[in-house]
Amino acid sequence: MNRPNASAHPALHRELKSLLGSNNVLDQPEDLLLYEFDGSVEKGRPDLIVFPHTTAQVAQIVKLAARFETPIVGRGAGTGLSGGALARGGGVMIVFARMNRIVEIDVPNLRAVVQPGVVNLDITRAVEHAGLYFAPDPSSAKSCTIGGNVAENAGGPHTLAYGVTTNHVTALELVMPDGGIVRVGSKHGDVCGYDLCGLFVGSEGTLALVTEVTVKLSRKPEAVKTFLAIFETIEDASQAVVEITANGIIPAACEMMDGWTLQAVEDYVHAGYPRDSGAVLLIELEGLTEAVEAQAAAVQTVSRNCRAREVRIARDSRERDLLWKGRKNAFGAMGRLAPSNYVLDGVIPRSKLPQALVRIKEIGQRYGFNIGNIFHAGDGNLHPIVLYDPRDAKQFENAIAASREIIGACVDMGGALTGEHGVGMEKNELMGLLFGDGDFALMRRVHDAFNPDSSLNPGKVFPLSKGCGEIRIKTKEAVGKRS
Amino acid sequence: MTATADVASRLTELLGSHRVINAADELAAYTIDELTPRAIACPANAQEVAEVVRFAIREKLAILPLGSRSKCDMGMAPQRYDIALDMTSLRDVAHYDAGDLTLSVDAGISLRELDACLRQKGQFLPLAVPCFETSTVGGAIASGIDSALRARYGTARDFLIGAEFVDGTGNLCKSGGRVVKNVTGYDLHKLLIGSLGTLGVITRLNFRTFPLPAAYGGHVAQFATIDAAMEFRNRVESIGLPVSDLEILSPNVVAIVRAILRRDEHLVPTELNDSKWITYSTFEGNDALARRIAGELERMANASAAVSYRKLKEDEDNVLGGMLREAFEWLRWASPANLIWRFSMTGMKAQMLNTLDTIAESVRVRSGLLVRPCGVVYFALLADSDDEESVGRLARIILDVKRLIRIEQGCSTLLHVPTAIKTIAAEATQPASDTPLHQRVKQAFDPENVFAPGRIVGGI
Numbered sequence: 001m002n003r004p005n006a007s008a009h010p011a012l013h014r015e016l017k018s019l020l021g022s023n024n025v026l027d028q029p030e031d032l033l034l035y036e037f038d039g040s041v042e043k044g045r046p047d048l049i050v051f052p053h054t055t056a057q058v059a060q061i062v063k064l065a066a067r068f069e070t071p072i073v074g075r076g077a078g079t080g081l082s083g084g085a086l087a088r089g090g091g092v093m094i095v096f097a098r099m100n101r102i103v104e105i106d107v108p109n110l111r112a113v114v115q116p117g118v119v120n121l122d123i124t125r126a127v128e129h130a131g132l133y134f135a136p137d138p139s140s141a142k143s144c145t146i147g148g149n150v151a152e153n154a155g156g157p158h159t160l161a162y163g164v165t166t167n168h169v170t171a172l173e174l175v176m177p178d179g180g181i182v183r184v185g186s187k188h189g190d191v192c193g194y195d196l197c198g199l200f201v202g203s204e205g206t207l208a209l210v211t212e213v214t215v216k217l218s219r220k221p222e223a224v225k226t227f228l229a230i231f232e233t234i235e236d237a238s239q240a241v242v243e244i245t246a247n248g249i250i251p252a253a254c255e256m257m258d259g260w261t262l263q264a265v266e267d268y269v270h271a272g273y274p275r276d277s278g279a280v281l282l283i284e285l286e287g288l289t290e291a292v293e294a295q296a297a298a299v300q301t302v303s304r305n306c307r308a309r310e311v312r313i314a315r316d317s318r319e320r321d322l323l324w325k326g327r328k329n330a331f332g333a334m335g336r337l338a339p340s341n342y343v344l345d346g347v348i349p350r351s352k353l354p355q356a357l358v359r360i361k362e363i364g365q366r367y368g369f370n371i372g373n374i375f376h377a378g379d380g381n382l383h384p385i386v387l388y389d390p391r392d393a394k395q396f397e398n399a400i401a402a403s404r405e406i407i408g409a410c411v412d413m414g415g416a417l418t419g420e421h422g423v424g425m426e427k428n429e430l431m432g433l434l435f436g437d438g439d440f441a442l443m444r445r446v447h448d449a450f451n452p453d454s455s456l457n458p459g460k461v462f463p464l465s466k467g468c469g470e471i472r473i474k475t476k477e478a479v480g481k482r483s
Numbered sequence: 484m485t486a487t488a489d490v491a492s493r494l495t496e497l498l499g500s501h502r503v504i505n506a507a508d509e510l511a512a513y514t515i516d517e518l519t520p521r522a523i524a525c526p527a528n529a530q531e532v533a534e535v536v537r538f539a540i541r542e543k544l545a546i547l548p549l550g551s552r553s554k555c556d557m558g559m560a561p562q563r564y565d566i567a568l569d570m571t572s573l574r575d576v577a578h579y580d581a582g583d584l585t586l587s588v589d590a591g592i593s594l595r596e597l598d599a600c601l602r603q604k605g606q607f608l609p610l611a612v613p614c615f616e617t618s619t620v621g622g623a624i625a626s627g628i629d630s631a632l633r634a635r636y637g638t639a640r641d642f643l644i645g646a647e648f649v650d651g652t653g654n655l656c657k658s659g660g661r662v663v664k665n666v667t668g669y670d671l672h673k674l675l676i677g678s679l680g681t682l683g684v685i686t687r688l689n690f691r692t693f694p695l696p697a698a699y700g701g702h703v704a705q706f707a708t709i710d711a712a713m714e715f716r717n718r719v720e721s722i723g724l725p726v727s728d729l730e731i732l733s734p735n736v737v738a739i740v741r742a743i744l745r746r747d748e749h750l751v752p753t754e755l756n757d758s759k760w761i762t763y764s765t766f767e768g769n770d771a772l773a774r775r776i777a778g779e780l781e782r783m784a785n786a787s788a789a790v791s792y793r794k795l796k797e798d799e800d801n802v803l804g805g806m807l808r809e810a811f812e813w814l815r816w817a818s819p820a821n822l823i824w825r826f827s828m829t830g831m832k833a834q835m836l837n838t839l840d841t842i843a844e845s846v847r848v849r850s851g852l853l854v855r856p857c858g859v860v861y862f863a864l865l866a867d868s869d870d871e872e873s874v875g876r877l878a879r880i881i882l883d884v885k886r887l888i889r890i891e892q893g894c895s896t897l898l899h900v901p902t903a904i905k906t907i908a909a910e911a912t913q914p915a916s917d918t919p920l921h922q923r924v925k926q927a928f929d930p931e932n933v934f935a936p937g938r939i940v941g942g943i
Contacts, residue, residue, distance in 0.1 A: 111829065195640060350583045420664065
């Protein structure tokens with residue numbers, strides 16, 4: 001379908017302003033430019049940006065866009081790392097920032113009903129008085145929205161013990177590409193029929209727009225212990241992760257930072273990290289006191305058996321917060337080392353961690369990059385960071401090539417393309433590493449069952465290029481150019 | 484469509500004679516809701532499964548994928564049933580990385596066999612489902628039946644990390660992977676859970692495994708009323724005590740449990756008095772944690788006016804815990820004609836449970852209640868006879884029960900219904916607002932409607 005740009009439809013523009021008011025529509029080039037980016041290296045500029053306040057408005061926008069054959073992309077805070085919330089095919093961008101109401105908090109049943117624009121951490125803030133919190137905690141929790149978390153099935157450091165977003169969502173209100181409004185799932189979580197919630201969470205905005213989310217709330221743990229295990233080499237640190245897993249210890253979080261990135265983080269955050277180590281593990285144990293005490297002893301034993309130079313324990317919440325501040329701001333600290341960085345997201349079996357880190361180092365060296373590693377070691381979710389200068393086209397090209405090799409290596413080790421960032425427009429061309437024509441054909445039929453014209457978030461998830469004639473889904477013509 | 488006699492011979496051409504059955508007595512053993520298949524195919528691998536599916540598509544035949552057939556009476560009666568696809572020959576452990584706590588197994592392996600394999604490495608899969616001794620892992624997933632360990636480990640959707648299956652075009656497809664964290668592509672494998680074989684034939688499943696607990700303990704308490712038992716349950720839930728299971732047995736259910744323990748020549752704990760409401764709670768952890776939880780449970784039981792409270796001896800606990808895992812199975816066994824519902828709801832109240840009892844009394848049918856963790860209730864109507872009049876009485880209250888659960892905003896699933904009234908049960912189910920979405924999923928997976936047509940309400 002050769003779709004005209006939304007900006008080429010003055011009538012659509014007019015009708016959207018009439019529906020939402022001028023204050024809720026952006027159309028100036030300088031405004032559109034701000035929404036051209038997310039946290040990834042991708043770009044995609046929308047033709048119009050709208051800010052609905054209600055589900056009914058979302059449905060109206062979708063119907064209007066359909067009438068003018070204009071694609072739509074949903075967006076929360078734009079913190080995504082795979083281009084999922086970029087308007088790859090232009091069109092109307094629906095920003096959910098103003099649908100940010102917490103609709104219901106049900107403490108006895110451990111549920112909250114929230115609009116998609118609610119910031120992740122605000123859910124916890126709203127319920128912490130009752131000793132509760134929302135478990136999925138992406139590093140961007142202070143700014144990312146629950147709608148985006150649902151679209152990408154976001155993770156975070158503490159998903160090791162508690163699961164990712166899909167494990168904490170029980171019901172969704174959706175606006176379908178035809179403008180219909182439908183609810184799936186239930187407050188309880190059990191359903192009659194298929195687990196549609198399980199399908200829509202993580203579908204990257206390609207099947208429906210989420211306008212309300214029912215989430216599970218968790219009880220704050222009785223006891224928390226946070227360790228910093230310091231190792232002379234990254235190999236020892238990764239072996240410790242293997243041993244912790246193999247010993248059946250399931251920490252709430254188990255994060256690794258290599259020595260090279262630690263120096264940058266310490267310069268930036270002053271968290272008290274060592275400047276001369278090969279790697280550290282930030283390990284957090286949570287639960288009932290007796291369980292935490294036993295696991296703490298086991299973690300220290302395993303760490304020392306793996307030649308940890310020192311195992312520090314945060315003495316109070318201030319020290320714990322400081323250790324976490326370093327981890328959560330680690331990607332920001334990379335800005336001190338290079339003009340830009342590319343944060344990758346691959347997954348491997350945890351037992352392959354030592355080999356994977358060796359392989360990443362080797363690939364980096366071959367392309368001339370120092371690659372940092374700050375990642376969720378406990379669940380094998382790697383985040384190699386490639387530092388590069390975007391003004392140097394060759395460097396950028398090499399950064400992309402190195403990243404593809406690293407992701408390929410993850411797949412070779414029995415892993416997957418993405419653990420928490422999503423496929424988006426970053427990795428859609430790599431999907432063939434994991435999936436064959438039959439897999440794509442089924443995914444395409446599921447896609448088309450809900451989004452037959454690809455009006456929602458075109459150009460994402462599915463490969464667009466080479467020999468994919470059979471697996472290609474309908475997309476806007478402009479789709480497919482990497483900026 | 485292929486003539487009946489030809490189905491078996493054509494399948495024989497595909498699979499060989501030793502993998503096709505069409506003897507009348509054996510076909511009868513695969514009867515589901517009074518429908519008998521025309522042939523039984525026993526493929527040896529995923530490629531053969533795909534061959535059979537493609538054959539069925541060409542010939543417009545309907546397939547029911549089956550494991551041990553222990554839960555085949557779940558779901559509505561199939562509209563068509565030509566080929567029983569017996570998956571029990573696919574039973575390999577394809578990949579087990581104990582160091583990564585991940586596992587990939589063929590769908591036809593039994594839970595018991597799998598459990599033995601995992602225990603060698605000090606691990607297990609928390610799929611504590613009925614018919615554990617015989618159930619296949621594929622059947623357990625396709626049935627979507629509850630695990631008794633759900634309170635601690637979640638449902639299958641929390642630890643199923645990937646799957647391979649043959650879809651309704653005959654393609655061998657995969658979803659997810661073998662890693663514990665993965666957002667690559669659509670989570671199609673989640674749709675297979677509870678799909679009753681309507682979306683595809685599961686050939687392989689990937690799971691996250693768990694370390695066996697160092698210690699565990701079970702306790703029983705007696706309560707004079709359901710209100711007191713529910714108060715105990717609510718106290719435990721409100722402080723978030725991490726029990727693995729907490730079940731409330733109504734007096735009629737206690738009587739059934741006692742009868743089975745006696746039948747199987749087990750010692751019957753003295754607390755299983757069928758004039759009382761009984762709670763069974765169990766928890767896992769290390770010894771220190773076990774002592775603390777035991778103490779807290781006892782304190783809460785006493786605060787809830789428990790008539791008695793006792794820690795079970797290890798052998799008693801093993802027997803009773805195993806029995807409660809099998810609740811669905813013995814509720815079916817407990818009377819010649821019965822309805823067994825599973826309700827899921829938030830904010831469950833004793834009053835609602837009493838109303839269920841009243842509904843059963845209105846048609847003079849014995850009922851049993853088993854309240855499980857996570858807002859799940861098993862409600863069984865146990866008719867004393869399977870004659871037409873008795874079954875008719877069961878049918879009369881289906882609407883009343885559905886209405887009550889709807890008011891409570893719960894989800895109700897009929898796990899077992901006499902075939903004679905399955906149609907009534909289906910008609911009593913109002914289409915949900917998302918039914919068209921379920922139908923679209925079915926159409927996408929199975930465009931020719933080959934798999935178990937009609938097993939899910941809504942003609943799916």
